[in-house]
Amino acid sequence: MTDLPGIVITGASGRMGRMLCATVAASDKARLAGAIERKGHAWIGRDLGEALGGAPNGVIVTDDPLDAFAKAQAVIDFTAPAATIEFAKIAAQARCVHVIGTTGFETADLDALAPAARHAVQIRAGNMSLGVNLLTQLAKKVAQALDADWDIEVIEAHHNKKVDAPSGTALMLGRAAAEGRGFVLEDNMESGRHGITGARTPGAIGFSAIRGGDIVGEHDVLFATAGERIVLRHIATDRAIFARGALKAALWGQDKKPGQYDMIDVLGL
Numbered sequence: 001m002t003d004l005p006g007i008v009i010t011g012a013s014g015r016m017g018r019m020l021c022a023t024v025a026a027s028d029k030a031r032l033a034g035a036i037e038r039k040g041h042a043w044i045g046r047d048l049g050e051a052l053g054g055a056p057n058g059v060i061v062t063d064d065p066l067d068a069f070a071k072a073q074a075v076i077d078f079t080a081p082a083a084t085i086e087f088a089k090i091a092a093q094a095r096c097v098h099v100i101g102t103t104g105f106e107t108a109d110l111d112a113l114a115p116a117a118r119h120a121v122q123i124r125a126g127n128m129s130l131g132v133n134l135l136t137q138l139a140k141k142v143a144q145a146l147d148a149d150w151d152i153e154v155i156e157a158h159h160n161k162k163v164d165a166p167s168g169t170a171l172m173l174g175r176a177a178a179e180g181r182g183f184v185l186e187d188n189m190e191s192g193r194h195g196i197t198g199a200r201t202p203g204a205i206g207f208s209a210i211r212g213g214d215i216v217g218e219h220d221v222l223f224a225t226a227g228e229r230i231v232l233r234h235i236a237t238d239r240a241i242f243a244r245g246a247l248k249a250a251l252w253g254q255d256k257k258p259g260q261y262d263m264i265d266v267l268g269l
């Protein structure tokens with residue numbers, strides 16, 4: 001046992017869970033304190049290191065988050081909205097920093113997350129990478145600088161197992177552009193065009209989603225007007241960028257007051 005902050009990974013067997021376990025285990029600033037999977041999962045009761053295909057590491061995968069969170073200082077959670085809402089309540093009880101990478105929340109889900117942040121630090125972002133968070137700032141600036149006759153479209157591409165659309169990142173970029181234009185995204189967004197849609201709604205921010213193969217995550221913010229276009233683009237080729245950002249957030253949150261934060265706060269952008 002060391003004095004390093006202990007971190008629990010939820011959804012440890014998932015695409016991001018595996019990457020997070022490896023990132024925390026390799027860090028000299030944190031220790032891997034626990035691994036959670038859903039009830040009935042084949043990894044429950046197994047040594048995490050062995051389940052990941054390597055040497056035993058002494059971390060036993062559990063479906064009991066309260067016991068695991070109580071022995072840790074932070075939880076990194078890339079799972080699913082319903083699971084994350086439950087983890088938020090338990091992180092608040094255990095006074096653990098809760099880093100939320102999960103996407104696909106409805107408005108009611110976000111409302112359900114809020115009370116837990118009265119007791120614990122909650123850091124949530126649809127994308128934990130430095131590049132995307134920087135791009136949100138650029139999207140806001142460009143949207144602010146251009147006239148309303150520049151149409152804004154967000155185009156995203158992901159692997160064929162992704163369950164939510166638009167992606168959390170696309171929504172972050174769309175929200176930033178809407179903020180630059182001085183409106184709330186939900187008041188003027190268009191997604192899933194199909195059939196006789198009619199002409200584009202002036203001023204709306206449009207969303208398109210591509211799903212295929214093993215694409216890690218690609219996002220364009222397109223600004224288009226008569227005679228010219230600007231494209232802001234981010235391409236993720238390695239999930240390690242998200243895991244590194246999440247670990248940074250977990251460490252950053254250690255001395256912060258309870259409340260809701262995002263990666264702009266963590267990165268100081």
Ligand SMILES: NC(=O)C1=CN([C@@H]2O[C@H](COP(=O)(O)OP(=O)(O)OC[C@H]3O[C@@H](n4cnc5c(N)ncnc54)[C@H](O)[C@@H]3O)[C@@H](O)[C@H]2O)C=CC1
Nearest residue numbers: 011014015016037038078079083101102103126127128242
């Ligand atoms: N914010 C960011 O930077 C990023 C966010 N994501 C988001 O993270 C989430 C997970 O993505 P992936 O790892 O690709 O999905 P995945 O499906 O590979 O993994 C999800 C894991 O969560 C586990 N899980 C689900 N319910 C659970 C519960 N109640 N208790 C414990 N474990 C539970 C599943 O068993 C699975 O192992 C998605 O919402 C995705 O959009 C993904 C990459 C980056």
Ligand SMILES: O=C(O)C1=N[C@H](C(=O)O)C[C@H](O)C1
Nearest residue numbers: 103126127162167168169217
């Ligand atoms: O599900 C994914 O894979 C990803 N999800 C996040 C999102 O919804 O934007 C971040 C990244 O693009 C990968």
